[in-house]
Amino acid sequence: MILAAERSGELSRGSGQTILEPTGGNTGLGIAMAASVLGYRVVLVIPDNYSREKQRLLRAFGCEIVLSDSRRGNNSHGELAQEILLEHPEYVLLNQGANPANPRAHQESTVIEILADLGDVRVRHLVAGVGTGGHITGVGSVLKKALGDLTVHAVQPDGCDLLDQRFVRHKIQGLAIGYLPQVLDTSVIDTVETVTAEDAATGMRLLMSQEGIAAGISTGANIAACLKVAALAPGETILTFAYDSAHDYLELL
Ligand SMILES: Cc1ncc(COP(=O)(O)O)c(C=O)c1O
Numbered sequence: 513m514i515l516a517a518e519r520s521g522e523l524s525r526g527s528g529q530t531i532l533e534p535t536g537g538n539t540g541l542g543i544a545m546a547a548s549v550l551g552y553r554v555v556l557v558i559p560d561n562y563s564r565e566k567q568r569l570l571r572a573f574g575c576e577i578v579l580s581d582s583r584r585g586n587n588s589h590g591e592l593a594q595e596i597l598l599e600h601p602e603y604v605l606l607n608q609g610a611n612p613a614n615p616r617a618h619q620e621s622t623v624i625e626i627l628a629d630l631g632d633v634r635v636r637h638l639v640a641g642v643g644t645g646g647h648i649t650g651v652g653s654v655l656k657k658a659l660g661d662l663t664v665h666a667v668q669p670d671g672c673d674l675l676d677q678r679f680v681r682h683k684i685q686g687l688a689i690g691y692l693p694q695v696l697d698t699s700v701i702d703t704v705e706t707v708t709a710e711d712a713a714t715g716m717r718l719l720m721s722q723e724g725i726a727a728g729i730s731t732g733a734n735i736a737a738c739l740k741v742a743a744l745a746p747g748e749t750i751l752t753f754a755y756d757s758a759h760d761y762l763e764l765l
Pocket of ligand 1: 537538642644645646647648685687728730731755756
């Protein structure tokens with residue numbers, strides 16, 4: 513997204529311009545890393561119920577953190593970012609939920625890595641959480657063309673109905689961000705798997721005890737959804753994502 517903004521002339525490398533972004537933390541971390549190297553200032557708007565460890569890390573990167581009131585809904589940070597933009601029209605909002613460079617990055621890199629790693633392995637199911645919809649759209653669209661017979665399962669927290677635009681407060685950070693994002697191509701989704709926060713925590717524990725992988729709560733949700741898919745499709749190969757580390761979510765275990 514930063515490279516796209518540089519190409520369009522919105523951002524100029526080394527200028528010290530300010531990038532503004534509402535984020536649950538991980539896109540913010542990516543922006544912080546890139547901005548350090550490319551010479552931008554970063555203001556991130558994060559819901560106040562999101563991981564404190566991530567906030568500390570982002571501050572250590574030199575980002576300014578503005579906390580939104582999570583009681584105002586799943587998109588409290590998006591709404592506050594829009595208000596900040598009104599006060600600071602010179603800030604550049606990357607707007608990951610509406611920026612076509614988000615899914616494009618997954619089409620141009622994530623899925624290429626996946627296809628190279630898969631080799632001859634025949635994947636029948638893709639299980640992916642939906643936050644901005646960037647990776648399910650980018651990876652799902654290319655994989656469907658490349659593999660033909662692929663079922664794409666979107667993962668959502670219990671109580672939300674993504675396609676019907678119903679969102680409730682939930683504990684699976686990274687998923688169901690409170691609105692249907694523009695970058696999400698719903699035609700890529702074949703079916704939606706609903707997962708409780710408890711199932712997601714169980715998924716985290718399973719990954720630790722059986723694979724030695726300490727991954728976060730939205731990854732745990734993917735594992736819980738994979739188990740549902742596997743129960744109905746024994747012997748078929750499922751591809752899913754591990755997004756971040758368990759360290760930021762230990763209080764959920
Ligand atoms: C931990 C975590 N899980 C899931 C997602 C959802 O990914 P996407 O925004 O591509 O839908 C994100 C997005 O940043 C994330 O940080």
